[in-house]
Amino acid sequence: MRNILKAAIGAVAMAAMALGATAPAGAETEMDEILQRGELRVGVQTQGAPVSFINKNGERTGLAIEIVKMMADDLGVKLVLQDYDWKGLIPALLGGKFDFIAADMTPTPQRTAQLLFSRPFFYQETVAMTAKDSGRTSWQDLNKDGVNVGGVQGGTYVTAIKEFLPAATVKEFASGPASAQALAAGRVDGALTDLGNARSYVGEYDNLMILDGVITREPLAFATRAENGHLKFWMDNYFELISANGKLDRLVEYWWSSRAWEADHK
Amino acid sequence: MEHYIDIFQAVLPSLLEGFWRTLGISLAGILGGSLIGFLLGLVRGQHIRYFTPLIGGYLHLLRGTPFLVQLYVVYFVLPNTGISLLMWDSLTAVLLCLAIYTSSYVTEIVSGAIRAIPRGQWEGAFAIGMRRGQTLWHIILPQSVMLILPSLGSVYVNLIKATSIVSVVGISELTRQGEINILRFPGDILFIYAIVAMIYFCYCFPVLKLVDWLEKNAGRQRAARKRPSPTPGGSAPLNEPNVKA
Amino acid sequence: MTFLEPVADWIVGVYNFRIVALYADEFARGITNTLLAAGASLALSLILGTLLAALRLSSNRLLSALAEIYIQVIRSTPLLLQIYIVYFALPLLVPATARWPELWIGILALTLHTAPYMAEIIRSGIQSVARGQIEGALAVGMTFRQRAQHIVLPQAFANIMPALLGQTAILVKDTSLLSLITVFDLVAAGMLLNSERIKPNEGFLSVAVIYFAIYLLLLLASRFVERKLAGPAWNKATA
Numbered sequence: 001m002r003n004i005l006k007a008a009i010g011a012v013a014m015a016a017m018a019l020g021a022t023a024p025a026g027a028e029t030e031m032d033e034i035l036q037r038g039e040l041r042v043g044v045q046t047q048g049a050p051v052s053f054i055n056k057n058g059e060r061t062g063l064a065i066e067i068v069k070m071m072a073d074d075l076g077v078k079l080v081l082q083d084y085d086w087k088g089l090i091p092a093l094l095g096g097k098f099d100f101i102a103a104d105m106t107p108t109p110q111r112t113a114q115l116l117f118s119r120p121f122f123y124q125e126t127v128a129m130t131a132k133d134s135g136r137t138s139w140q141d142l143n144k145d146g147v148n149v150g151g152v153q154g155g156t157y158v159t160a161i162k163e164f165l166p167a168a169t170v171k172e173f174a175s176g177p178a179s180a181q182a183l184a185a186g187r188v189d190g191a192l193t194d195l196g197n198a199r200s201y202v203g204e205y206d207n208l209m210i211l212d213g214v215i216t217r218e219p220l221a222f223a224t225r226a227e228n229g230h231l232k233f234w235m236d237n238y239f240e241l242i243s244a245n246g247k248l249d250r251l252v253e254y255w256w257s258s259r260a261w262e263a264d265h266k
Numbered sequence: 267m268e269h270y271i272d273i274f275q276a277v278l279p280s281l282l283e284g285f286w287r288t289l290g291i292s293l294a295g296i297l298g299g300s301l302i303g304f305l306l307g308l309v310r311g312q313h314i315r316y317f318t319p320l321i322g323g324y325l326h327l328l329r330g331t332p333f334l335v336q337l338y339v340v341y342f343v344l345p346n347t348g349i350s351l352l353m354w355d356s357l358t359a360v361l362l363c364l365a366i367y368t369s370s371y372v373t374e375i376v377s378g379a380i381r382a383i384p385r386g387q388w389e390g391a392f393a394i395g396m397r398r399g400q401t402l403w404h405i406i407l408p409q410s411v412m413l414i415l416p417s418l419g420s421v422y423v424n425l426i427k428a429t430s431i432v433s434v435v436g437i438s439e440l441t442r443q444g445e446i447n448i449l450r451f452p453g454d455i456l457f458i459y460a461i462v463a464m465i466y467f468c469y470c471f472p473v474l475k476l477v478d479w480l481e482k483n484a485g486r487q488r489a490a491r492k493r494p495s496p497t498p499g500g501s502a503p504l505n506e507p508n509v510k511a
Numbered sequence: 512m513t514f515l516e517p518v519a520d521w522i523v524g525v526y527n528f529r530i531v532a533l534y535a536d537e538f539a540r541g542i543t544n545t546l547l548a549a550g551a552s553l554a555l556s557l558i559l560g561t562l563l564a565a566l567r568l569s570s571n572r573l574l575s576a577l578a579e580i581y582i583q584v585i586r587s588t589p590l591l592l593q594i595y596i597v598y599f600a601l602p603l604l605v606p607a608t609a610r611w612p613e614l615w616i617g618i619l620a621l622t623l624h625t626a627p628y629m630a631e632i633i634r635s636g637i638q639s640v641a642r643g644q645i646e647g648a649l650a651v652g653m654t655f656r657q658r659a660q661h662i663v664l665p666q667a668f669a670n671i672m673p674a675l676l677g678q679t680a681i682l683v684k685d686t687s688l689l690s691l692i693t694v695f696d697l698v699a700a701g702m703l704l705n706s707e708r709i710k711p712n713e714g715f716l717s718v719a720v721i722y723f724a725i726y727l728l729l730l731l732a733s734r735f736v737e738r739k740l741a742g743p744a745w746n747k748a749t750a
Contacts, residue, residue, distance in 0.1 A: 045436070046446060054446050058280050082356055084436040087702060088342070091711040092435075095345030097356055114709040150693075154706025171613070171693045172703075174434070177449050182693075184452060185602045186609030204452045329680070330726030331719045332687035334698060339719055342711040423587070430589035434691065441592055456600040463588045463596070470587035 029230045034099060040072045041080045041098035043089050047152075047176035049200040050255040051104045055265035063196075063255035064102040067121065070247070071238060085174050087153045090115065093225060100224040100231060104194060106156045107221050116226050118235035120219030122252060124194040126160050128211045129183060129201060138212040142190040143167045150179035150191040156218060157192035164215050176201075184208055194218075196256045203262075273454050277447040277461065284443030285465050291364065291439060292426045298365030299425065300418070303372020308402065310373060311380030321373065328370035333428050337363050341435055360432045368425050375417040379410035419477035423470050430466075440465060531713050534704045541700030542721060548614060548686045548696065552621035553679055559622060560629025567634060582627035591688055594620045598692040617689035621682065628678055636671035637663065669740040676733040683725055697721055 034040055044052045044064060052062040060081060072079035082098050089101050093115070104124060107117035128139040128149070136142065142149055143165040151157035153172040161170045171188050173179040179191045184205040192215065193201065202208045224231050242248040254260050310321045328336065340363045341356075383406050391401040433442035444462040448455050523529075531538075566578035585593070597620040602609035608616070640663050648658045690698035697718050705714030 046449070048449050053449065054280075056450075058283075082436065083438060083442075084356075085434055087706055088435050090709055091342035091705065092356070094709070094711065095342055097345065097359075110707065110709065153702060172699070173693055174691055177445070181448065181452065181455065181599050185455075185599050186606070187598070187602065187613070204449070206453075326726070326730075327723065330723040330730075332684035332698075332722060334687045334690075335715065335719050335722060338698075338701075338711075338715045342705075343715050427589040430591045431688070433591070441589065441595075444592075456596070456603055459592065459596045459600055463584075463592055466589060466592065467584065467587045471583060474583070474586060 030099060030224075030228045031230045031234060034077060034231075035075070037077075039078050039080050040068070040075060041082065042068045043082050043084050043092055043098040043101045043103075044068075045084055045086050045089060045103050045175065047086070047104070048180075048197055048204075049265070050196050050261055052102075053200075061265060063122075063251060064104065066251055066255070067242075067248075068102045070242070071235075074238075086155060086176075087174065090154075090223075093223065096225075099228070100222050100235070102222050104197075104220050105223055106218040107223070108156060108159070111223065114226065115223045116228060116232045117221040117223050118232060119239055120221045121239045121248060122220045122256070124196065124218055124220055125214040126157060126192055126216045126218065127195050127198050127214060128190050128192050129180070129198050129208050130190045130211055131183065131186070132207050132209045134189065136190075136211060139165075139190075139215050140213070141211065147190065148188040150182055150188040152176055152179060152193075160192055160216050180205060180208070199259070203259075270454075270457060273451055273457060274461065277451070277458055280443050280447060281440065281461060281465060284438060284440035285469070287438060288426070288429050288440040289469070291361065291429050291432065291437070292422070294361050295364035295368055295425050295429070296422050298361065299368025299421075300372050302365060302369035304376055306369065306373040307376025307380070309377075311377035312398075325370050325373060328367060333363075333367055334431055334434065336367060337431060337435060340366075356435065356437065360435065360437050364425060364428065364432070367428060368421060371421045371424070372418065375414055375421070376410070379413035380406055382413055383409050416477050416480040419473055419480060423473050423477070426466070426470055426473075526712050526716060527710065528713075530704070530708055530710055531717050534700065537700045537703055538697070538717065538721070540695060541697040544614060544695055545683070545686050545697040546725075548617050548621065548689055548694065549679070549683045551618045552625055552686075553682055555618065555622040556625035556629050556682075557633075559626035560633055563626055563630035564633040564637070567630065568637075578630075582630060585624060585627045590620075590624050590685055591691070593624050594688055594692060597623070613689075613693050617686070617692060617694045621685060621689075624685070625678065625682055628681075629675075632671050632674045632678060633667075635674075636667035639670045640666045672736050672740055673733060676729060676736065680726055680729050683729070684722065687722070 044060075046052055046054065046060075050062055051064050052060065055061050060083075065081070068081075069079055080098075082092070084092055086103075089103060089105070090111070092098065093101050100118075105111070105117075107120070111117070128142055130136050130142065145167050147165075147168045148171050149161050149165055149168045150171045150173050151161050153174055158170055158172055161168060168190070171179075171182070173182060176193055176197055179188070179193070180201040182188050183191045184207055190211070195210075195214075198210050202210055222235055224235070239248065306321050306324070309317050312318075337360070341359050380402075387405055387409075388401055391405050396404070429439055430441040433439055433445065436442070438446070440462055444458055448458050451458065563578050563582065566574045567582070569575055594617070598613070598616050601616070611619075644662055644666075645658060648662045653661070686696055687698045690696050690702065693699075701714040701718035703714075704717070705711055708714075
């Protein structure tokens with residue numbers, strides 16, 4: 001018994017030492033830091049085409065990736081991409097692992113309370129997928145007791161399932177591909193994702209289809225830490241610029257609205 | 267059949283790339299973990315006031331929580347303290363985490379091996395005027411090495427397997443590369459997982475066999491002496507290192 | 512009292528327990544599922560482990576070799592990979608398993624993973640009973656059943672108890688990986704808090720503390736058993 005008490009006290013002492021006291025981080029602005037170190041560090045995830053994925057040559061590409069590549073080129077710095085699980089993106093950003101998140105992230109009220117989002121670069125449409133032989137036609141068909149619907153842990157699809165499919169049971173997956181995989185394996189009855197990803201998943205898994213109707217529409221933006229005001233305005237300005245000169249539209253057309261990218265990357 | 271050969275050729279390069287990273291991470295982990303574990307084990311093996319119980323707390327803390335949770339804590343919680351020293355990049359954080367995880371096992375093995383040497387040898391060495399450090403280096407450690415080596419092999423296999431978990435935070439090691447390739451060939455998920463499993467097997471199995479061989483040989487040399495673990499061949503109890511891989 | 516305020520502020524800043532309290536129900540659900548998964552896997556892996564141990568000790572070469580291959584394959588591959596294979600690929604082989612609740616799938620994967628370790632423990636336990644005792648029992652005319660019931664099993668059980676508890680502690684920790692296949696376990700509860708409130712400290716530290724508490728309880732149990740069953744195997748060389 002005494003040994004256990006000792007173990008517990010020792011453990012608490014170790015934990016307290018590990019946590020330590022808080023101290024302020026560096027003083028200069030984050031843009032200076034990026035330019036000085038000559039590296040733009042960006043957190044991304046690998047949720048599959050067309051936002052961020054590994055192409056046939058083993059290179060990372062996609063809509064979000066091509067935008068940050070342009071950003072780094074224009075700043076004249078090296079681009080360092082860090083691949084995370086979806087749920088790990090925000091904690092890692094808050095932990096200072098990289099400068100900002102470039103993913104298909106929606107600025108929800110809860111997230112914006114913690115993070116600083118750029119202006120939206122795109123509006124995505126949330127849709128539902130199901131198995132071809134399920135006999136379902138529209139996303140409302142998933143709103144039944146005993147129906148399992150997959151979404152990404154901590155993502156807005158999970159929120160959408162709870163809001164628009166209240167009768168269904170939510171199953172939270174670590175990533176979009178995992179939920180598509182589980183759907184294809186028959187582990188769940190439906191999965192929510194955005195139209196762009198859904199098109200690519202049904203292209204890959206022959207037994208899946210997209211259900212009729214758009215469930216909800218959401219803006220997508222890049223996110224940085226609350227104190228990175230300079231970087232936020234820089235990103236806003238950047239999206240303004242590439243919207244005006246048409247570069248953003250061309251990227252969205254190539255990656256999202258058409259399947260033109262498949263010829264080059266699949 | 268041809269289909270499988272095609273898939274195999276398509277996925278193998280990136281899986282091997284993942285394997286090299288797994289290899290690098292596990293080697294760095296065992297080196298770092300052995301270093302920390304060896305130092306802590308030296309201290310713990312000798313009953314030094316304050317330090318021995320503190321190290322005990324460290325071991326319990328590491329052994330009482332899952333590696334996945336440790337990884338999340340090192341990865342997401344420590345940088346959140348605002349201390350810039352704790353804001354590692356992802357690879358450093360993962361390596362640190364694996365080294366700490368490994369050190370908890372190594373510490374217990376080293377201290378156990380030191381304690382397994384009869385007390386009388388220390389007393390004898392002191393009696394002929396040797397200092398503590400000299401006794402350790404010339405008398406105790408040479409005898410402990412054969413006790414340490416087999417267990418260290420088991421720890422290494424445990425570590426290799428634990429590296430698969432770092433895929434969860436996006437390090438593109440073998441398991442992660444497998445997932446990425448499944449995205450390219452979703453229909454062949456079972457086949458791709460089988461290749462990944464085979465690569466792990468080719469890495470771990472020889473180490474396990476080496477451990478068995480070392481255990482047998484070490485056992486023959488000191489057949490009369492007691493073993494540090496009371497259950498040869500099985501997992502050790504809670505208050506002993508759980509190192510059987 | 513006043514000097515305590517900054518301390519309290521600091522604690523709430525680092526770890527806001529009020530937010531954790533809001534998630535008490537989720538944590539309770541998570542703990543229940545974690546313990547359920549660990550308990551069920553423990554029972555099932557003991558059964559499968561006994562079977563594997565029997566196969567390995569059997570005189571049938573083929574059965575013994577098959578058991579050996581299974582044990583080595585499981586020992587040489589990561590648990591996470593095994594869980595993924597069972598979760599994502601099993602329905603391809605056995606379509607009926609597609610509709611199993613994910614907790615069952617998790618228990619199945621953990622059982623398949625833990626059984627070989629249990630088999631090794633059980634085997635070493637049976638072999639730990641000194642040959643002379645069995646010969647002695649034979650000499651006084653005991654039947655196989657009597658030998659097993661009165662001589663071998665009680666001692667084997669006492670001898671493997673510490674290893675068994677150690678493996679149980681590992682099993683409890685292994686359940687944490689089930690969160691990755693949508694089982695709502697302890698880690699998933701912490702993850703939910705973290706993703707809804709974006710509070711990594713509150714999410715992950717709570718999970719770590721609860722796991723540690725479960726571990727301390729197991730440690731307590733093992734000390735208790737150690738006293739109750741004190742036998743030759745407990746006289747540790749490291750004392």
